[in-house]
Amino acid sequence: MAEKFPEKYNHREVEPKWEKKWEESGIYKAIDFDEKPKKYILFEFPYPSGERLHLGHAFSFTGTDILARFYRMKGFNVLCPIGWDAFGLPAENYAIKTGINPAIATAENIINSQKQAKRWGLSVDWNREISTTDPQYYKWTQWIFLQWYKKGLAEKKEMPINWCPACKIGLANEEVIGGNCERCGAEVSRRTIKQWVVKITAYADRLIEGLKNTDFIEKVKASQINWIGRSEGAEIKFEIRNPKSEIVVFTTRPDTLYGATFMVLSPEHELVKNIRDEKVKKYIETARKKSDLERTELNKEKTGVFSGLYAINPATGEEIPVWISDFVLSSYGTGAIMAVPAHDQRDFAFAKKFGLPIVPVIVPEGKWNFDEKAYTEVNEGMTVNSPEWEGIKPSEAIKKALEWMEKKAIGRKSVSYHLRDWIFSRQHYWGEPIPIVYCEKCGEVPVPEDQLPVELPEVEKYKPTDSGESPLASVSDWVNTKCSKCGGPAKRETDTMPNWAGSDWYYLAYPLADKLEVQSSQGNLFLDNLELLKYWLPVDIYLGGDEHNTLHLLYSRFTYLFLRDIGAVPQEIPEPYYKRLSHGVILGKDGQRMSKSRGNVINPDEAVEAFGADSLRMYLLFMGPFDYTMVWNQENLEGCFRFLKRVWNLFTGSNQSEVDDQILLRKLNQTIKKVGEDIEEIKFNTAVAALMELLNEMCNVECTIKTLKTFLLLLAPFAPHLTEELWEKLGNKFSIHQQSWPEYNPELIAEEVAVIAIQINGKLRGTTEVQSAKIRDQKEIERIAKENDKVKKYLKGQEIKRIVYVPGRLINFVV
RNA sequence: GCCCGAGUGGCGGAAUUGGUAUACGCGCAGCACUUAAAAUGCUGUGACCUAAACAGUCGUGCCGGUUCGACCCCGGCCUCGGGCACCA
Numbered sequence: 001m002a003e004k005f006p007e008k009y010n011h012r013e014v015e016p017k018w019e020k021k022w023e024e025s026g027i028y029k030a031i032d033f034d035e036k037p038k039k040y041i042l043f044e045f046p047y048p049s050g051e052r053l054h055l056g057h058a059f060s061f062t063g064t065d066i067l068a069r070f071y072r073m074k075g076f077n078v079l080c081p082i083g084w085d086a087f088g089l090p091a092e093n094y095a096i097k098t099g100i101n102p103a104i105a106t107a108e109n110i111i112n113s114q115k116q117a118k119r120w121g122l123s124v125d126w127n128r129e130i131s132t133t134d135p136q137y138y139k140w141t142q143w144i145f146l147q148w149y150k151k152g153l154a155e156k157k158e159m160p161i162n163w164c165p166a167c168k169i170g171l172a173n174e175e176v177i178g179g180n181c182e183r184c185g186a187e188v189s190r191r192t193i194k195q196w197v198v199k200i201t202a203y204a205d206r207l208i209e210g211l212k213n214t215d216f217i218e219k220v221k222a223s224q225i226n227w228i229g230r231s232e233g234a235e236i237k238f239e240i241r242n243p244k245s246e247i248v249v250f251t252t253r254p255d256t257l258y259g260a261t262f263m264v265l266s267p268e269h270e271l272v273k274n275i276r277d278e279k280v281k282k283y284i285e286t287a288r289k290k291s292d293l294e295r296t297e298l299n300k301e302k303t304g305v306f307s308g309l310y311a312i313n314p315a316t317g318e319e320i321p322v323w324i325s326d327f328v329l330s331s332y333g334t335g336a337i338m339a340v341p342a343h344d345q346r347d348f349a350f351a352k353k354f355g356l357p358i359v360p361v362i363v364p365e366g367k368w369n370f371d372e373k374a375y376t377e378v379n380e381g382m383t384v385n386s387p388e389w390e391g392i393k394p395s396e397a398i399k400k401a402l403e404w405m406e407k408k409a410i411g412r413k414s415v416s417y418h419l420r421d422w423i424f425s426r427q428h429y430w431g432e433p434i435p436i437v438y439c440e441k442c443g444e445v446p447v448p449e450d451q452l453p454v455e456l457p458e459v460e461k462y463k464p465t466d467s468g469e470s471p472l473a474s475v476s477d478w479v480n481t482k483c484s485k486c487g488g489p490a491k492r493e494t495d496t497m498p499n500w501a502g503s504d505w506y507y508l509a510y511p512l513a514d515k516l517e518v519q520s521s522q523g524n525l526f527l528d529n530l531e532l533l534k535y536w537l538p539v540d541i542y543l544g545g546d547e548h549n550t551l552h553l554l555y556s557r558f559t560y561l562f563l564r565d566i567g568a569v570p571q572e573i574p575e576p577y578y579k580r581l582s583h584g585v586i587l588g589k590d591g592q593r594m595s596k597s598r599g600n601v602i603n604p605d606e607a608v609e610a611f612g613a614d615s616l617r618m619y620l621l622f623m624g625p626f627d628y629t630m631v632w633n634q635e636n637l638e639g640c641f642r643f644l645k646r647v648w649n650l651f652t653g654s655n656q657s658e659v660d661d662q663i664l665l666r667k668l669n670q671t672i673k674k675v676g677e678d679i680e681e682i683k684f685n686t687a688v689a690a691l692m693e694l695l696n697e698m699c700n701v702e703c704t705i706k707t708l709k710t711f712l713l714l715l716a717p718f719a720p721h722l723t724e725e726l727w728e729k730l731g732n733k734f735s736i737h738q739q740s741w742p743e744y745n746p747e748l749i750a751e752e753v754a755v756i757a758i759q760i761n762g763k764l765r766g767t768t769e770v771q772s773a774k775i776r777d778q779k780e781i782e783r784i785a786k787e788n789d790k791v792k793k794y795l796k797g798q799e800i801k802r803i804v805y806v807p808g809r810l811i812n813f814v815v
Numbered sequence: 816g817c818c819c820g821a822g823u824g825g826c827g828g829a830a831u832u833g834g835u836a837u838a839c840g841c842g843c844a845g846c847a848c849u850u851a852a853a854a855u856g857c858u859g860u861g862a863c864c865u866a867a868a869c870a871g872u873c874g875u876g877c878c879g880g881u882u883c884g885a886c887c888c889c890g891g892c893c894u895c896g897g898g899c900a901c902c903a
Contacts, residue, residue, distance in 0.1 A: 219819050219898095226818060229902065251903060264903095302901085325901095332902045339903085345816090346901055418902050546897070585897095622840070624828060628821090629896070636827065639840050642855095649855090686829070689839035696839090757835040762884035764835055790870090804883050809834055814883045 009648035011612025015721040019118055027735055028072075028123040030079035032511070033535055039076040040536050041068050042507055042577075044544040044552075045083040045130075048109040049090045053116045055594070055632075056545075058604040059620045060583040063684065064543045065122045066621065069717035070679045072123070073741040079536055081510040082117060083130035084110050087138075088499045092430040095462040102430045102462070106133060116605060121613045121720045123737065128513035132502030136516045137509060138432040139453035140525050141501050144559060145424075146435055146446050147566055153199045156444070159423060160268075160331075163191035168468045169427040170195070172498060190288065193468070196424040196434060196495060200558050204228050204417045207557060216580040220549045227550045229418025234402055236338065236411035238263060238311040240322070245271060247311055247322065250333030250416050253343065253378075254405060255397035257315045258386040259361035260338035263322045264350065265307065268330035272307065280305050280324060287326040302327055302350045313338075314410040315388070325350065333416050341374065348374040361385045362394050422555065424498060429462050429471040431496030439483035439490040448484050450522065454492070470494040503552060504559040507576060508569065511536040526568035534570040542577040549582060581682060584628040586620075591631050602632050614719035615641040621684035621718065643692055644722055647715065650699055650708075651726045657702035665748055667697050668707055672744035675714050684718075691715055705730065710742045757810035758785045766790045775808040785811050 022028065043064040046057050068080035084106075091102040091109075098105075110131065117124070130137055148154035162171040166186035170193060181188055200207075208228055211221050233252035240246060247263060265272055267287040272280070283305040304325030313320050327346060328337055341351035342360040351358055360370050364381045375381065378394045389400040405411030425434070433454045435447035447454055457478040459471050472494040473479060483490040509516065512529055526533070544552075560576040563569045569576075587593055588600025595601065607616045618640040624630045671694040678687035691714060698711065709730060716723040716736050727736035754775050758766045766788045774780055782803060785791055791813070798815035805811045 222819060223898070226899065229899095231902075233903080249903080253903080327901045327903095329902065337903050344903065346903075349901090416902075418899090550898085622827090628828090630827075633827065633841075636841055643840085645855090685827095686839080689829075692839055755835080759835085759884070762834095762882090767835065802883060804834090806834055810884090812834085812883055 007652075009645050009722070011614065011644075011721070012609075014725045015119075015121070015613055018721050018724045019121065021724075021734070022123075022737075023118070023126070025735070026127070027738055028068075028078075028080070028125055029127060030081070030125045031077055032532055034077040036075060036077040038079065038536060039068075039071045039541075040079045040507075040511075040539045041071065041541045042081070042510075042539045042543065044542075044548060045085050045503070045506055046113065047088060047090070048084045048086055048106060048113045050094060050105065050109055052109070053113050053604070055586055055602050055604045055607075057116075058120055058616065059586055060543055060545070061117065061120065061122055062617045062620050063583055063626055063682070064541075065120075065124075065617075066679060066684060066717045067541060067543075067682075068123050069720065069737060070676075070741065072737065073713070073716070073739060075740065079128075079510065080122075080124050081128040081130075081513070082122070082124040082126070083128075083506055083510070084113070084132065085499070085503050085506070086110065086131050086133040087431045087497075087502055089428065089430070092428055092462055095430070099462075101458060103133065103458075106131075119605070119608055119613060121617065123720070128510045130506065130509045130513055130516065132432075132506065134516075135453045135455050138502065140509070140516075141432050141497065141505070142435040142447075142452050142454060143449060143525075144505060144563070145497070145501070146449060146452075147568070148198055148562065149436070149446050151562075151566070153202065153562070154424065155197060155199075156194050157197045158192055159195045159197060160190050160192045161195060161423060162188045163193075164188055167464065169464045170425070170468075172423065172426065190290070196493075198422040198424045200422045200555070201417060201419055203558050203561055204230065204419050205415075206561055207554060210557065210561065210575050213574040214580065215578055217582065219546075220553070220580050220582065223549045224554060227419060227554060230415060231417075232413070232415050234405065234411045235334065235414040236314065236405060238314065238338065240309055240311050242310075247271065247336050248334045249336050249338045250414055251338055253340065253394075253398070254401040254411065255383060255386070255389065255394050256340040256343045256361055257313070257338070257401060257405075259340040259342050259359045260313050260315075260320065261341060261351070261357045261359055262320050262339045263311050264304065264325050264328045264337050264339050264347075265322060266328040266330040266335040267324055267326050269324075269328075269335045271309070272324055275307055275309075277308055280307060283324060290326065302346075302353050304350060304354060306354075314405075314408070315386070321356070323350070323354070331420060332418070342370055343374050343376055345374045345376065359385065424501070425495035426498050427464050427468060427470045427494075428496050429456075429459060431498070432456070432501055433472070434493045434495055434497060436493040437481055437483060437490040438493070439486060439488055441488050442483055442485045442490075445483055445485055445490065451484070456496075470496060472496070500552060500555045504556045505563070507539050507542075507556070508533065508537075508560075508563075524568075526563065530570055534572060537570060537573045538575060539577045541579045541581065543581050543583060545585075546582050549580075553577075553580065582627050584624070584626060584630060586623075587629060587631045589632045589634070607637060611637060611641040612644070612721070614722045615644055617720075618643065618688060618718055622688040624685055626682050626684055640688075643695065644719060646695060646699065647711075647719075647722065648726070650695065650703075651729065656708070657704055660704055660707070661701045664697055664701055664703065664707065666751070667694055668710060669744040669746075669748040671714060672710070672742050673749060676741065676744075679717070688718065691718070712736060713739055713742050754808045756781060756785070756808070758788055758791050759810055759812040760791070760794045761814060762812060765794055772808075778803075778805045778807075781805060781811055785813075 041064055043061055046053055068078050072078045086106045091106050094105055095102045132138060145154060164171055164181035164186055166184045167181060171181060171188060208225055208230060211224060231252050233250055234254040235248050235250055238247045267284045272284060302325060304323050307322045307324050309322040310319040311322050339347035341347040341358040343362060358370055361384060362375060362381045363384050364375050368375050381394060383389055383392055383394060383397045388404045389397040402413060433456055435452060435454045437445050437447060439445050457475050459475055462471055464471055479492050479494060481490050481492055511532055512525055515525060515529055557576060560569060590600050592598055592600055619637040622640055623636060671690050674690040675687045712723045712727055720737060724736050750772060752772055753769045754772050755767050756770050757764055758768060768784055768788060770781060800813050800815055802814040
């Protein structure tokens, strides 16, 4: 019998007590090369901002923590780490406002965030904590960049970028909010400047193919594939006689070549640069001034200008005019198109506006008015006016057209991608310096690897300079350096890396965390530790938000594939993440996204103070499916608090019995099965419900000590503090979180009696209880069912045409 | 426009993937304890019909289909949420 402990459930006492003990005892340590099977469970590391960690963090971290605790109990060597993605704009903006060095503000925020995370009862391995702003960390972020550089995947290039005229800096796409600068709100325009670019497009196909080595949920795979946007088609050459030149276009519809009645070049196209015509020059000038937003928002009304050039349609041999319009993008395909207004809606709109001819080369099966709309169907209709591929389906004509073009050497198969190369420069201060110097003699020179890291110097002003350069440009001590090749004077690159750079490889840093601190300048973090990486990789379960399903996931997968190509990560492991799960979003109680301006922000720390971390954890998981968008409801949180109080009171009471209650034993075994399966399937809400059901039954009877212990074990991942306390009070040794997950007895799960539904024509008319042993005996069930009074009533005077019996479930009489 | 996801009581959501719709929780109502309230415990709670119980009818966004049987599968819509978008 357990001792009596009649005091009230006091989370304020219980929770900090155990958090301290867990920290001192280090029970959540992940062990390198342990014999137990490993499980690498990862949540997206947070950004430690002045706002502290928010409810969304508490939610996703808790979900991850349930998995970590569960798999630990299941006998796995679990790695569940935490770190800080600490470079980035918020810290820099804060520095601009206050003049406080971002390094100091960030360090402070990290301390506060650590306190929060610990207070939530997360079972992370704090020995492996990392921060992207630590020079020993970003040394390797820079090293990866140098490897790209060596392999020709990183280069400095003239690129059109988003430009904020007020802040005088280039902005990444993610820093442009609705066409305006995220920082100052000014309207963003386009500007071409020299930028570091990483050729992620070289990996486009492999990033698609690699998905088959993962177990990502469908929507994640879909978003990756969508973003890459692979499309197959053809490149076709169009000759220009005067002046002699040619235009190459990319098209997915080579079958419509006979219908190409004009061509369109993007304003940035090479050929356009030599045209002297005033109207053309003017058009190009206005196009340049337009922001991306304007260019795409004006999609209703097409603009354009005739170039004065004519090209030869290689199929018809006819001359067709070449136009210039900004609806053709310079960054996709070849920056030029053949326009087939009869079979492309955009070309159609352009032709209508400028009175260009529309020539159908595919006839639909039904009626079609080519004066109203383009016909774009590929799998229906028949080609016409196309001597080389006449009278066949467009999809077949595509193949024939390709063959014909290849034979005639005017075109070939080609693939295009929506994916663009990755602009890697930022004119910000608070980021990793790009390890390149510019020597007067030798030109662009990479910093030798043994001189890494190139440390970020302190600056006085965090705003960019008037020239649009990074604030680093003004630190002359730092900028002026020596060339590693010739020893002559050189200047450092002053652009820094984007926020993605540090998060590209952080999942590799956790297994290597202790190596980060002690590495020598000669050693190589990756190459020297391949075996360790091989032990821990891949990440078994990666939990994150939908907002990172495309870019972060793509960039980090690309980084991994690249590192694998150069042998820096294990060859045996093709992808960094095996399973990717996305968590949902919690809205404020008004059903709106939480934001300071709306005043609907729920502070997780307040909830923890009022009801305890365990209550909050239970509630976050119980509120709905883990990947749903859900609305915060304080009353439901209190319901979970009540549940924990009832648990406490049950254990406080002295209603223990010596003998197992058979009904309870069955429920207990069913619950062991259910909770375990639900956790594995990320159905936390129903796992919690099952625990509540079990508690309800336990409250109605006297329980054995064994039952009580088992219940605690099942609850342990969800309410780690409470269960640890009660575990101790039952007289057990520390810690409940080092116990094994309970096993269930399959024989005890089966119900003794089955309730069988009786249907007439599929409508429920009654139920009957049958001994489980008899459920296979259809004759017997039929007999019992027919004796049911209600059934008798319905069957009276009816002829039974058919009887459907589902063993143990229902019997249906068809009359 | 394209690609995902979702529509179930007063509310959040369950439903062994074709087999008794609404588990669990919240809310609400009643009762017990209390001088009273809070807390706690117990009972009830889809709608309609009925004095009530029984019985019955309806019921998972809408219309139709398949099936002995459909929240679940098929066809056609509607609404909401998220992402992408002049990508040739």
